[in-house]
Amino acid sequence: MNDDPAAAAAARSAVAARRRVLRGALAVAGAAALHPLAAVAGAGVAAAAPAPASGTSVIAVRRFGRYEVLALLDAHGPFPGTGQAAFPEATDADWARARRLDPAAFGPGDTWEPDFRCYAVRRPGGRVTLVDTGIGPVGSPASGWAPVPGRLPAVLARAGIVPGDVEAVVLTHLHEDHYGWSVTPEGVPVFPEARYLVQHAEVAALGPTRTARTYVVEPLLRAGRLHEVDGRTPLAGPAGPGSAVTLLPTPGHTPGHQSVLVTGGGGRLLITGDVLVHAVQLVAPGVRYLYEADPATARRSREHLLAEARRTGTVLATAHLNRPFIHPWAVDVLTH
Structure with a gap:
């Protein structure tokens, strides 16, 4: 969602402290024999995750042909x-429409209360593509501002997904609330059999000391797990006629932001990442978000995405709205 340098500096200090705590906890638990995700969850990281908004499901599911798309609430x-x-x-009229669409996002005193959500696309046989990995444990880079610890390890377990099921991890972009559970605090890939896919433009834009590079990119490179793609990229093999998972460049929020298109059973679903981060950008796509790297490009990506979704009847799967799945045509019905 953002990459605040001050928060990142504080988070780096917290990461070091967290590593010491985790080492001690895992040693007591005899966690050397555990998979990294089980070890982190076993240390109590996921158990204290913040509660979802009232009425929000921790897991929501949609089916598209033989694909099962699971919305996984991290925090x-x-x-x-x-x-x-x-x-x-955003105008008063924009806010009024957004409130009708996503009332749980509006806290006291004009505060914004987003969900932090990841997605899993499960195909026949149980293999999974995971889209984003959330805010992570206490001490992750998002700790300076996000409601850590996230609950993703526990939610994956509830969904019947073990780390070895994950064959690909798509990082829509390299903001800290989207890569938190990619690696352990020691830099070990949490999903050891997965390719971690990110757009080349996203990695190329990172300076050598950026937190995303040191915390997640370099460890994944050392492990041979990072795979850079360039542009529109088919990902998973077909799960029946007309079925596919495709990475789509949607730049602007960050230089190499990407979204994920799932097609199957005659339906379409688009996992949007941070192309839009609040209902106010759904009802008024021209509204700028303060932390967009290139607002003009972000606006073009958002307007094109929403226009195409309306034209094709595509369901949107959102990262930060308090409703994971929404039809663009329903916006007019729900907000007037």
Whole structure:
């Protein structure tokens, strides 16, 4: 969602402290024999995850042909500052429509309370493509501002997904609330059999000291797990006629932001990442988000994405709205 340098500096210090805590906890538990994800969850990281908003499901499921798409709630909690500060161009009318669409996002005093959500695309045979890995444990880079610890390890277990089931991890972009459970605090890939896929433009834009590079990119490179793609990329093999998972460049929020298109059974679903981060950008796509790297490009990506979704009847799967799945045509029905 953002990559605040001050928060990142604080988070690096917290990561070091967290590593010491985890080492001690895991030693006591005899965790050397555990898989990294089981070890982290076993240390109590996931158990204390913030509660979701009232009425929000931790797991929501849609089927598209033989694909099963699972929305996995990592966390819910307030974003720093006010909604108006994050979306300075939004009008009173925009806010009124957004509130009708996603009331759980509106906290006291104009605070914004987003969900932090990942997605799993499960194909026949149980193999999984995981889209984003959330905010991570206490001490992860998102700890400076996000409601850590996230609950993703526990939610994956509830969904019947073990780390070895995950054949691909798609990182929509390299903001810290989207890669938190990619590696352990020691830099070990949490999903050891997965390719971690990110757009080349996203990695190329990172300076040598950026937290995303040191915390997640370099460990994945050392492990041989990072795979850079360039542009539109078919990912999973077909799960029946007309079925596919495809990576689509949607730049602007970050230079190499990507979304994930799932087609199957005659339906389409688009996992949006941070192309839109609040309902106010769904009802008013021209509204700028304060932390977009290139607002003009982000606006074009968002407007094109929403226009195409309306034209094709594509369901949107959102990362930060408090409703995981929404039809673009339903926006008009729900907000008027």
